[in-house]
Structure formats: structure tokens, C-alpha cells
Amino acid sequence: MMGFFSKLKESLVKTKEAFVEKVTQVVTGRKPIDEELFDELEEALIQADVGVTTSLKLVETLRKKAKENKLEEAHELRGLLEEEITRMLEEGEHTLNIQKGRINVILIVGVNGVGKTTSIGKLSHKLKQDGYKVLVAAGDTFRAAAIDQLEVWCQRAGVDIIHQKEGSDPAAVVYDGIQAARSRKADVLVIDTAGRLQNKTNLMEELRKIRRVVEREIPDGPHEVLLVLDATTGQNALSQARIFGEVVQVSGVILTKLDGTAKGGVILGIQNEYKFPVKFIGVGEKMEDLRDFEPQAFAQALFGKSEEEE
Template structure:
């Protein structure tokens, strides 16, 4: 169950749409146990630094007191859920304990799981797909977060799902970025539009969009520069690209996908704020979740910014970029 199977209902019509809506459920029945196991494994480091510490803290028979609440808050902060979110989770837990008149700390884990589930919600946020082709996706993020790999995996999965995909190499600041995208485009068999190193990124975006129209592409994915996110000139560059795309197609880019590295913890929240202010991020792809002890960042992002995590990376394989399911995430995080 890749990316395309999750969204194909939004790009087909009539009875096809109804059939597509049923298909993921059929696939889930076969594949979910395997994928859930992968997700559970990818959260091992987070579980060890979070849930297992809670298990030690709330051993059966321990009284629920202020010391316990303080230690619980500290564990949450260390798991990178964020200070404000940690405080809110503890306060919600405190209220529930009082309302239910509980006195056994062993019951706190289930309560905490319940409140984290409430915070994240139950709905999977789909990628924005335009009713008319091409859908234009602008991918942003700092260097080293896995942006190029994410683009390559998306292109592979969308192409495998029957979409005509085109990639635009608008990160002209680094020659390596163009070279890496070229390798990925050849690997997955999609066209790449590129200029020379140092060319105007907005010009690359313009030419990519014209090519997407001429070649009747369903999806155009545009890579952008990822040097220091605190630099004003980069943010202005991203704004210019967005303006050029919107001038050519009203509503474009339809998706502004921010790629974040889960291992960076709270720094990822800061990046999301800055990119969000500059170009209006509509979704987040959270990479390297399998190598991070800071999976709590998912909760921090939701609470601090209310930007949906739409994709997660849980491994190196082509199919290891997956739609983010909040319900599956919570279940995998608290799995025994």
C-alpha cells in the first residue's frame, strides 16, 4: 500500500472513485500486519526512550503523586514532544486521574496513550492532488534531511501507480543536488528538467511546468535549495518560485511538502516554523524515523504548528516511504 493507492480516489471520478476508495481496505487486510511490524520496529529507539521509561516509572503499586507527574513530564520532554506539549499531556492526564478517581500509577500508561491519540487525531492527511493535471508539488527542506531520496521514492511510487511524473531540479545552488536527482530520475524512469549549476531556480521551475504541460504529466515534483533555512535570500528564492508557479497555474503549488529529519528533534519544529512562514507548508514528510529516538517530534509538530505529517520514512527501501497514519503510529509506539 504505497502513496498512490492512498490518493487515487481523489484523482478519478464517478464509479472509479468509489472503487478506488474500497481498494486500500482490501490491500490493508493483506499487507497491514507486515507494514505494522515494520513501523513498530522503526519506533524501537523512541519506544526505549519513551514508553519503556514510562513502564519503569509507573510500576504497579506506585502512588500517583506530584513527583510522579514531574518525572513523567521529564520523560516526555526527553522524547522530544516539546516542553509545552509535555506540560499539556501531563495536565490532561492529571485531570483524567482526578475525574476517574484513580490511585494506581499502573493505569497512567493507557491514559497517556489515549491523550496522545486525541492530540494526533485519527485521520490520515492525504497529499493535495489537483482536479486538473498537472498537480504541482514543491519540496522544501534543509540539506541532509533526505529531500532528494524522498522525491525519488515518491516519483517511483506515483509512477508505479500509473501517474506520469516529471521532476524539476530547481536546487541549482549545489551541482550535487542536480546530479543526485538525475540518478534518481534514471533509476525510476521519469523525466528530469534541469539547468546548469547557478541558474535561476525560478526559471527552472517555469521550464519544468511548461514541460509538464507539454508532456501531459500528472504530477510535477520540484526540488528546491536547502542551504541554511535561516538565510533570508533562500526564503525569498522559495517565495519567487511559488509566485512563478502560481502565475502559470492558479492554486499552484498544490502541495508544499517540507522534508524533516526525525533525528533532529526540536530543531525540526523550528525549521517547520520558518519554512511555513515563507512558503505556507501544507504537509510534512518525516524521514529517518527508523533511526531516531525522537519520534515524539510527531506530536510536537502537530501541537506546535498544526501542519499535518503526511509521509514517514521508515527504512531505505523504495516502499519505505509511507502515508502517515496517526492511529497506527500510536499503536506501534505503545505496542508491547
């Protein structure tokens, strides 16, 4: 945990500068709590990629709590904001819905370029380390390099992959994957899907077809639909969350590339606006750098209050 916490703090340095330090600047050195202060706070949150809706909600909550607690000095708002952000991060189920004694089907969705393939490799490695037998189905048959890249990551993770040639029907690959998972007694089947958004109708139809195959073969599946989002894209990640939320029932998010971005504040918008709990975060290039999302640890690393944990 200590190693993880240090890594998390390190990964959130730029987000902290863009987010917490901006907010701290607004509330430091000012005595009264007034409407001008709340306007400045709102602006700072929006600039930190929190999202307009979530920024408005946070400021409205601060306004209400400041009044309830009869706060008069601006610096007192920082603690309130930290509490509210921690509460927001804690909403939803952050642990993976995975059980022994069944084939757990995890559908991975997201646009190309967000780190979908690497996330599948890292997630498969993590699940294997946790003692699960993992199989991957290469359902993105649209992109020429997708199958090859996935194969490389599966080799690194030490898990088997089921694939057909480029241009094959993704639903057929998924069917093959389920049959292979049965015969090989796999615990988890991770399914990759195409990430093209140019034609939402095609994407919707393809994902529906895949889902129908899964539901027919495994009636209580898929057990997770994880949306991969790239933290470095900020507000763009929110629009992708909206589109995929319309297309498929997202159960959670893998937020990649948190290390080295100033736009990690987007995590609040994802959780608050779309109610998609973040389940994993990517904090580096290594195989073990896909970590379980722990809301309290994230908030502590962001606000930097737990020096004793370093």
C-alpha cells in the same frame, strides 16, 4: 498492511525504548497519582524529544482526565496517555492533496542533509506506482551535486527530470517544469528547492519567487508544500519546522530516518506545535520505504498493543 505494520514496529523500536518504556517506568510500581508523578512524566516526555510545549500540554491533559475519571493508581495513566497521543497524531489532513485532471504541483522544502533528494525519488516512485505520470523540476540550482543526485534518483524511479545548469535561476527551472508538465500531460510536478538556511532572507525570497511563478501559471497551486525533516535530529527538527513555517505555507511533513532513531517522539511536537500534519514517513533505504503516515498504526506500533496484527 501486516508487512507494513511489522516494518513500522521494527522501525520504532528505539523510539519506543526512549519514549514509551521511560513513561511506563515512571507509572509502574507507584500507587498514588500525585504532583511528583506528573513532574516525572513531564521530564520523561521532554527527554523523549516530544518538545517542551507538547509535553506540558500532554501532562496537563492527563492531570485533568485523571481527576475527571477519579483515577488513583499511576499505572492507569498509561492508557490515558496512549489515547491522547493517538488523538494528537490524528489531527490534520494526512492524505496527499492530489487529483486527476490537473497538474498537481508539490513543492518540496527543507534543509540540506535531511533526505530531501531521496524523499523526492521515493515519492515520485510511489506516485508512479499509483498510476500518476510524474515529472520532477530540479529547483535546487545552488548546490553543485544536487542536480546530479536528483537525476540518479529520478532514473531509479523511472520519471523524467527538468533541469538547467548549476547557478541558474530556480524560478526559471520551475517555469520550464510547468511548461514541460503541460506538454507531456503530466499529472504531478514535484519541485525540489534549495535548503540553505544560513541566510533566511535569501531562502524566503527564493521560495516566494518560486511560489509566484507557480501561482501565475497554475492559479490553484502549489497543491502541497511538503517540509522534509530528519527524525534523528530531534529538537532541531522542531526549530526547522518553525523557520520554514515562517517562510512558506507548509501543508505537510515528510519525516525521514525514523528507523534506527530514538527521537521519533518529535513527531508529536511537529503536529501539536506547528499543526503540520505528517503525510509520509521514511522507514528504510529502499525505494518503497517511504510510507503513508497512518496515525493509528503508528500509535499501535509505538505502544505495541496489537500483537494479533503481527
